[in-house]
Amino acid sequence: MPTLTIALKDLRLLLRDPRSAIILVVMPLVVTLILGLTLGRVFTDKPDSKIRISVVVEDEGLGDEPRAFPDRPWSEILLDDLADTANIRVERIPSREQAARLVERGDRSAVVILGKEFSRRAQRCSFVGGEFKRDPINPLYRDGVKADELGVEFLTNPTQPVGSSVIQQVVQVSLLRVVIPWMIGQAFDLIGTDRFMVKMEEKIPALGIAYRVPGFSKARLGDGIRGGISDFFSEYDFNAKTWSGLTESKRQFSVHGAVAGFGVVPLKLAVQRKPAAAAPTRGENRTVYADPKDVQYQMLVPGTTVTFAFFLLLTVGWLFVAERRHGTLVRLRLAPISRTQIILGKALPCLAVSLFQGFFLLACGKLIFGMTFGSRPELLVPVVVSTSIAAAGLSMLVAGLARTETQVAVYGTLLVIVLAGVSGSLLPRELLPENLRQLSLITPHAWALDAYSQLLNPDVATPQVGRVLTACGVLCLYGVVCLVVSRLVAKLD
Amino acid sequence: MTPPILTVTAVEKHYRGTPALRGVSFDLAAGELFGLLGPNGAGKTTLLSVLAGLTDATAGGVTLFGKPFTSRDAEARREIGLATQDLAVYPELTARENLLFFGRLYGLSGSNLKRRTDDMLALAALTDRANHRVDTFSGGMKRRLNLAVALVHDPRLLILDEPTTGVDPQSRNHIFEQVRRLNAAGLTVIYTSHSMEEVQALCPRLAILDHGRVIACDTVANLLRQLPTTARVTTAQAVPETLPGVTGRRRTESGVELDAADGPALFAALRHWPGLEMAALDVVPPTLERVFLKLTGSALRD
Numbered sequence: 001m002p003t004l005t006i007a008l009k010d011l012r013l014l015l016r017d018p019r020s021a022i023i024l025v026v027m028p029l030v031v032t033l034i035l036g037l038t039l040g041r042v043f044t045d046k047p048d049s050k051i052r053i054s055v056v057v058e059d060e061g062l063g064d065e066p067r068a069f070p071d072r073p074w075s076e077i078l079l080d081d082l083a084d085t086a087n088i089r090v091e092r093i094p095s096r097e098q099a100a101r102l103v104e105r106g107d108r109s110a111v112v113i114l115g116k117e118f119s120r121r122a123q124r125c126s127f128v129g130g131e132f133k134r135d136p137i138n139p140l141y142r143d144g145v146k147a148d149e150l151g152v153e154f155l156t157n158p159t160q161p162v163g164s165s166v167i168q169q170v171v172q173v174s175l176l177r178v179v180i181p182w183m184i185g186q187a188f189d190l191i192g193t194d195r196f197m198v199k200m201e202e203k204i205p206a207l208g209i210a211y212r213v214p215g216f217s218k219a220r221l222g223d224g225i226r227g228g229i230s231d232f233f234s235e236y237d238f239n240a241k242t243w244s245g246l247t248e249s250k251r252q253f254s255v256h257g258a259v260a261g262f263g264v265v266p267l268k269l270a271v272q273r274k275p276a277a278a279a280p281t282r283g284e285n286r287t288v289y290a291d292p293k294d295v296q297y298q299m300l301v302p303g304t305t306v307t308f309a310f311f312l313l314l315t316v317g318w319l320f321v322a323e324r325r326h327g328t329l330v331r332l333r334l335a336p337i338s339r340t341q342i343i344l345g346k347a348l349p350c351l352a353v354s355l356f357q358g359f360f361l362l363a364c365g366k367l368i369f370g371m372t373f374g375s376r377p378e379l380l381v382p383v384v385v386s387t388s389i390a391a392a393g394l395s396m397l398v399a400g401l402a403r404t405e406t407q408v409a410v411y412g413t414l415l416v417i418v419l420a421g422v423s424g425s426l427l428p429r430e431l432l433p434e435n436l437r438q439l440s441l442i443t444p445h446a447w448a449l450d451a452y453s454q455l456l457n458p459d460v461a462t463p464q465v466g467r468v469l470t471a472c473g474v475l476c477l478y479g480v481v482c483l484v485v486s487r488l489v490a491k492l493d
Numbered sequence: 494m495t496p497p498i499l500t501v502t503a504v505e506k507h508y509r510g511t512p513a514l515r516g517v518s519f520d521l522a523a524g525e526l527f528g529l530l531g532p533n534g535a536g537k538t539t540l541l542s543v544l545a546g547l548t549d550a551t552a553g554g555v556t557l558f559g560k561p562f563t564s565r566d567a568e569a570r571r572e573i574g575l576a577t578q579d580l581a582v583y584p585e586l587t588a589r590e591n592l593l594f595f596g597r598l599y600g601l602s603g604s605n606l607k608r609r610t611d612d613m614l615a616l617a618a619l620t621d622r623a624n625h626r627v628d629t630f631s632g633g634m635k636r637r638l639n640l641a642v643a644l645v646h647d648p649r650l651l652i653l654d655e656p657t658t659g660v661d662p663q664s665r666n667h668i669f670e671q672v673r674r675l676n677a678a679g680l681t682v683i684y685t686s687h688s689m690e691e692v693q694a695l696c697p698r699l700a701i702l703d704h705g706r707v708i709a710c711d712t713v714a715n716l717l718r719q720l721p722t723t724a725r726v727t728t729a730q731a732v733p734e735t736l737p738g739v740t741g742r743r744r745t746e747s748g749v750e751l752d753a754a755d756g757p758a759l760f761a762a763l764r765h766w767p768g769l770e771m772a773a774l775d776v777v778p779p780t781l782e783r784v785f786l787k788l789t790g791s792a793l794r795d
Contacts (some may be wrong), residue, residue: 005597009586016585076523331642333547333574336567336597 002337006345008354011318012440020315024357025272028308029364032300050089053082053167054111055094056099059118069185069241074178075114075123081174081243096155103155109163112171115151125179127187131195138183144172145179146300166424177243185241191229192222298372301365302452306363306445307425309354309387310416313395316350317408320399333492343487347396354388375453376463383451383468390444395484400490419443444478447471496559498523498681499544499650504553506539506705513539515705521683526676528692528699528713529685530781532789533728536705537685541654544683546570558649571599574648578642578655584628588619588638591627592645599646603605613641616671633664633672640668644675651675652683669695689782703789713781720779720787724763727773729781736762747772 009062014020020113046312059075070077083090099111121137129136147154147168152175156164190196197218201207210216230238240246323329332342362380365371373380398415403407419425422436423445451471454463497520507516514536521527531537543555546564555562562569582591592610601609614620617637636686640656640687653672657665672695676682682792686692692699693713700710709716721740724730729749738759741752748771753759760776 002598005594009590009594012590013583014583122670197780252702326583327577328583330547330575331581332578334570334573335544335595336571336596336600338567354579484504 002335003341003345003348005382006332006342008335010319011349011352012345014315014349014461017315017319019318020353023311024353025360027311028357028361029368031308032297032361032365032369035300049201050087050092050110051166051170052089053170054091054099054102054108054339055079055082056094056096056111057115058096058116059114060116060120062119062123069182074119077115078118078174078178078241079178082170085170085174094170100428103157106157106159108157109160110156110167113153115153118153122179122182125150127183128190132190133186139175139179140183141148145175147171147175148176150179165180166389172323175418181243181246182241184238184246190236192226193220196217196224214312265455297365297369298456298458301361301369301371302449302456303425305358305361305365306387306423306448306452307420309358309391309448310394310419310445312350312354312357312391313413313416314408315353315397316346316392317399317402317412317439318405320346321402321405321408323404324403329492332410339490339492340487341493343396343400343483343490346399347392347483350392350395351388354391355384358384358388358431365469371456374463376455376465376468379455379463379465379468380452382472383448386451386472386479387444387448389479390448390475390482391479393479393486394444397482397486397488400486400492401403403491419445421445425449444475447474447478451475494565497521497556498524498558499555501540502554502556504540504549504550504555505544506536506543506589509602512705514543517601517702517705517707518553519700519707519710521681522744523681524676524679525698526672526682526684526696528696529683529702530689530692530699530785531685531702535702535789537702538654538659540702541575541652541683544576545573545652558735571646573647574643574646574651576643576651576653576656576659580635580639582627582638582642583634585626587624587626588614588617588630588641589623591638591642594686595642596645601646609647611643612647617641617646618667632669633660636660636664637667640671650681650683654685655687656684658689665691689780689785693781700784701788708788709784716784717779717780718754720783721752721754722759722779723777724751724753724756724759725773725775725777726751726763726771728769728771730768730770732769734764736766738762 013346022261057075057079059073061073062070079090079092082088093102093111096113098138099108099113102108103111124135124137126133126135126136127138137149139146152171154164154168154171156168181470197207201218202222208222221342235248237245237248323332326446360386362373366373398412399408402411422439423440423443426444437446448471451468454468454471500600501517501519504514505512517536517540529537529540535691541549543550546566546569548560549564556660557566557569558572560566560569583594586594591611592613593606596609596664611620614623617634617640619638619641622634627638630638633690636656636659640653643651643653656672657668669691669745672682672684684692684696696713698710698712699716700707701716702708713773725745725748729748732742732749732751736751736759738753738755739751741750743750751759751763756776756778760774763774765773
């Protein structure tokens, strides 16, 4: 009962202290917003191990005339191929002008422009010409594909030659994978046709005699040649006209999840395929977000939630010091209550405030910043609760040791900032060096962030429940240990 | 004589080897209003801390209500009220909220808590400001509330540490009246103050503490008897050397100052001494302040 009495009194004092509301509620929102505006790209560009291929698509496609292949513009086929490539991330930029600005500013080392004629030129690619293919283009040469012949341009920044060269090579390989199967497929389709057999007869006159043999015809010979080649190259499908078809290999990634419009514009491709795409959809191992801000706040809100959970120690510290300054701490000690009851009575309102703060910030993250709660939203509850326990415990420890408001302000702020910095609360933990990432596990922040990451990070398709619960357990243990130590060492005199 | 409710026996208290109390002993009867005097640094606050259960004596012992008392004795602390020298109330709470909070801490609840809260608001003359935040109060109002909070749980022993510091005469007078009324109702009170007049006016018995030791512990009357009454005689004549009971004599510009243990006898003798014409005769009785200065010396203290 005395514990509850003290807790209710402290809760009342906290609610009457405008500093509490500012530090615990207003500041996190403001910081989230500022970080979102200033550092958002750090979060959205987080998969930095992947090479970003920036593309402007001006391609006008092939028109509506009926054709056997392809059923969509060649630019889409190329983009899918790029996106299907491991460690490649495709970014679409809406206009050539914007691309030029990005390259000029050095924000992109190179941007690929798929010109208006790209589909029409790709369609003309062929090994054969003349009577078989009108106005053919053979873009292949020693180093790969002549991009300009296909209407592909590269805007490059001369100060970043390595980056732009890598991008050009990646696009070269993709163009090869798109063009070569198409050219082979067309050529293979010709084999066995009347026009092909006529050509064969021109080259091998004896075939005319052979056709007179009963049961032997151009058609049968043509089928035989096609069948023979197919059997001989049994691991390839020369009819396929796509790289995966030609090589008879399965796709490694979902086409739908392969391309994203991070950082520049919402991705039209993804939006078209994913209606109402404000919520992320999970592919085999990637998530597509229609709007990049969803991603940055998905990472920022948990970071600031964890950081500011520990700002509680300033508020609690000030409350504790004020209790000492007002002489009321002496009255508490005079009362017929134990030291444990005093400490618990002071810890409970901390916990209550921290819980409110945690759930409030997550709710704001959803309502204001458009973040989602992932596939296991119910697991956010133990994460918020255990983070609050850790924050309340650490707050009690610091508050119990500090004697003056200056000590609280200096040591408290220092501790909060250092812990936030070391743990990677304010930047993606993935950006921390491996050794620092390991070291950061001495902080409760790191465990909380890890749990939040499992639940909210769009890169994590299926949260590891065990990992989340382990983090919760560590956080609870941290809080309880701090509370016990504070019971032993708190200066109540 | 009623048995003592508080017995302090040879109490020592050291802080990192530095003695703050050295063998302090005295006792307190139920219903007594006991004064505690001492210069700065004499050990008063340390002694009060031991008596209130905020800290334990390094040596010696305290017996409260017939039982040994230490800081771990929570139940005995329930019988003690302490009005500290520094205000000890929550400025962000109202007067009523402060009283309710501390009342609950001592186990009061329901109608009993409400009644005690209302009584204490009336005692502090704060009924009409009950729902105002304390940080809007004057110094005197805060002092009165500080006293009320010390009393809300109806203690049997009230310890007042400089309860009138920084208050106006009206509030001081109000506090005096309440202390007298409470004492008359049977409450045992320990009263410390720098004001000798306050202690002399309130406390029939007191102890004087200096350098951690009790250098005097007696009734005020007995302490005053340690000093002579002084008669200031203003006259152009020579004052007779044979006046009875004179223990000291000092010449002044206008006459002479005479000390005597029996002031009234000296006064009568002077008035009726044949041939002695006096322009003025002032009798200065001994005061507690003079006793205090005599006992503790006039050297400055930190």
